[in-house]
Amino acid sequence: MLRELGESTLARALLAMLRHDVHDHTEWPLELEEFLSLVEAAGFEVVETILQTRMRPHGGFLFGRGKVEEIAQIVAMEDIESVAVYNVLTSMQKFNLQRALGVPVLDRYEIVLQVFGKEARDNVSQLQLELAALKKSYPYIKVTESERLIRERPARLGGRGPGEYAYHAQLRQLRKRIAKVSAELAQYREEHRRRMHKRRELDVPMVCLVGCYNAGKTSLFNALTGADKEVSDRPFTTLASKWAMTGNPEIFFIDTIGFALDLDPELISAFQLNLDDMRGADILLLVVDVSDSFQLMQMKMRSALEILHGTGIDESRILIVLNKTDLVDPEQAAEVADFIDATYGxxxxxxxxxxxxxxxxLTDCIRHLFEVVGVNLVN
Ligand SMILES: Nc1nc2c(ncn2[C@@H]2O[C@H](COP(=O)(O)OP(=O)(O)O)[C@@H](O)[C@H]2O)c(=O)[nH]1
Ligand SMILES: [Mg+2]
Structure with a gap:
């Protein structure tokens, strides 16, 4: 299909999702919608959405062969430039899909990385992102290159061809880069720990704001501390954590990276410096957008709590902040609060x-939780 002049210059993308929980009828549309906003934030215009329900993902292609053919036809007819897949792909699946579709295929891991990448201006964030990208591309390059070598092998007369040497050299390069970035990050982390330790010696308690992107963490941070940081409805505007101190009572507030639904654990683990801030804080405010639908709000809360749990954070240190009450009916907001108190404790x-x-x-509740966890306040 020819594109009209003056149409959007964003890359045209097809969004694809495999639903494997056939009993889930309500969560997947919300997951898909959240993914759509991520794909758009990554700089794509989504022109088609394809869904397949299949109990067992296809080992080689994720989607069944018939579905892959259908997608390939749409890609060709609709002038699609990239395919964004909700599910996290194995290297083999990504390789096979790209070959079958003839366009780049990005999974959720890579889409999130791309969105992060648009916002990463500081050194630490850039290095953390690069490490996450390298971790994903290393096994992928292994798969693509070994596939290529297998295809070329019959033409050769045994032994290693030049392609094979180049392949091993490329892998060696990647391993070296991974080691270098990891070492640099380890240094930053050490320095970060020292700084945290110094702050701790001041005996000023620390409160870290966490939650999904767009919940209003940065807005709340600004409102509580009088700081003036960029507030945005683009995801992940805050990558490296920001600190600010208030007086009366003296508290360090930390604004940190936002979560998304179902973030890949490997991706989360790349952001150790942000996780250190969460681990080091005395209490955490889990900021939740109360204007989301009730179900989406619960899914986001669950995702965030899973990450915090995986980070080793004790639940007794968490206070839930239901934000954006100005957008909802007060009665409805009160019901949500009661439900959360009763269900999650x-x-x-x-x-x-x-x-x-x-x-x-909120400040009173923070004081109260400090007392519960045994932190002394200086007024
Ligand atoms: N109506 C309303 N909008 C809010 C509130 N808090 C934040 N926002 C908006 O929600 C979006 C995301 O806010 P931000 O603080 O950047 O969220 P973060 O990603 O969690 O840091 C921005 O457009 C804010 O203006 C609130 O209490 N009420
Ligand atoms: Mg923010």
Whole structure:
């Protein structure tokens, strides 16, 4: 299909998802919608969406062969430039899909990386991102190159051909780069730990804001500390953590990276410096967008709690902050708060960071939780 002049210059993407839980009828549309906003934030215009329901993912292609052919036809007819897959692909699946479709295929891991990459301006974030990308590309290069060598082998007369040497050299290069980036990050991490230790010696308690992107962490951070950081509805504007101290009571607030639904553990593990901030804080405010649908809100909470749990954070140190109450009916907000208190056993506070509603009460709740976890405050 020919594109009209003046049409969007964003790369045209097809979005594909494999649903393997055939009993789930309500979560996948929300997951797909969240993914769509990520793909758009990564700089694509989504022009087609393909869904397949299949109990067992195809080992080689993720999708069944018939579905792959259908996607290939749409890619050709609709002038699609990239395919974004919701599911995390194995290197083999990515390789096979790219060969079958003839366009780049990016999975959720890579889409998130691409979005992160747009925002990463500081050194630490860039290195953490590079490490996450390298971890993904190393096995992929192994697969693509070994496939290529197998195809070329019959033409050769035994022994290693030049292609094979180049392949091993490329892998060696990648391993060297991974080692170098890891070493640099280890240094930054050490320095970061020293700095945290110094702050700890000041005896000022630390509160870290966590939650999914767009929940309003940075807005709340600004409202609580009077800082003026960029607030955005683009995902992941905050990569490296930011610190600010308040007086009366003296508290260090830390604004850190946002989570997304179902983040890959490998990807999360690349952001150790941000995780250190979460681990090092005395308490954590899990900021939740109360204007999301009830189900999406719970899915996001679950995702965030899983990450915090995996990071070794004790649940007793978490306070749930239900933000954006200005966007919902007060009764509805109160019901959500009651539900969360009853279901998850966390205390929650209703606030609006934008309108600065209920922040004094939030500070009281923070003081109370400090007492519970045994932190002394200096006024
Ligand atoms: N209506 C309303 N919008 C808010 C509130 N808090 C944040 N926002 C908006 O939500 C979006 C994301 O906010 P941000 O603080 O960047 O979220 P973060 O990704 O969690 O740091 C921005 O467009 C904010 O203006 C709030 O209390 N009420
Ligand atoms: Mg932010």
């Amino acid at each position: 966390f205390s929650s506070v209703l606030v609006s960071a934008a309108k600065e509603w209920n922040l004094t009460h």
